[in-house]
Amino acid sequence: MDLLTRMDLALAYVENNLTGEIDQEVLARIACCSIYNFSRMFSFITDISLTEYIRRRRLTMAAMELQQGGNIKVIDLALKYGYDSPVSFSRAFRTLHGVTPTEARAGGVTLKAYPRISFQISVKGEKRMDYRIENKEAFQVFGYEGIFNTDGIGVNADILHDNAVHPNNPHELWNQNYVNGAYEKLAADAGDLPLFVSPGLCKVHGVCDYKQTEPGTFAYMQCAFRNKNSKVDGYTVANIPASTWVIFPSEKFKWDNVVEVVNNLHKRFFSEWLPTAEYEQVNGMNFEIYGGDSDMGYVELWYAVKKKV
Secondary structure, rough: OOOHHHHHHHHHHHHHHOOOOOOOOHHHHHHHHHHHHHHHHHHHHHHHOHHHHHHHHHHHHHHHHHHHOEEEHHHHHHHHOOOHHHHHHHHHHHHHOOOOOHHOOOOOOOOOOOOOOOOOOOOOOOOOOOEEEEEEOOOOEEEEEEEOOOOOOOOEOOHHHHHHHOOOHHHHHHHHHHHHHHHHHHHHHOOOOOOOOOOEEEEOEEEEEOOOOOEEEEEEEEEEEOOOOOOOOEEEEEEEOOOEEEEEOOOOEEHHHHHHHHHHEEEEHHHHHHHOOOEEEEEEEEEHHHHHHEOEEEEEEEEEEEEEO
């Protein structure tokens, strides 16, 4: 079953459960990947988060029920579409539609409708995508690990100082470690780059979704490659299995634009390359491999893949 078919089936499950519980484990099984990886694919392809999509669909359906007439109470409608109280439901409804649920009953009121999304291949290719396929033996990385919620609220993370604030997402982890000296310490403890990495790259990188975590969470590590002269005491160590990797290099960019560049590469991988490739992603594991100098940056995104059967 191809990627777009799996995503359509997953969204069919969402659609059938807009008035009930959407079980993330069930959603992940249908999509044949972790819920985090499904959420990433969804957001990069559609430019909207899965959580926001579900919210909009529920409030769209609620608005249709109100305008169909009938005597359904606001409190019953709130509970039907997953809200704890009519107050929270009314607030969300007004934010989306610009009117209250009571006002929406009246004729002539303009409301917003967000239709169900379906996935299909679109013809693109106006800009080339450079990539290469490489097979790599098993290796280890070590560094600062964070376990994060998919909704952007931090769970826990390795920290250098006991009074450090736990970051809520990988971007905050990087920022915090720049400030508190953890980044420099990891770079100093990294040792030499392995032979399977292009020379001249940075010592510190990022790896995501390299191990299974609790539903609704994902693992991310600011990491270095482990070698014979690395100093790993006090760090989290992760084993990366032998894998086939598809690697997408960026153009040189100003460091201020790093988040935009990385997100654009992710988006093109999920929306342009993966749906038409003879490969499929393995779990959700991927690396952000950084290079460049103090002025200009460079990044490679590595995705673990396997040939379709």
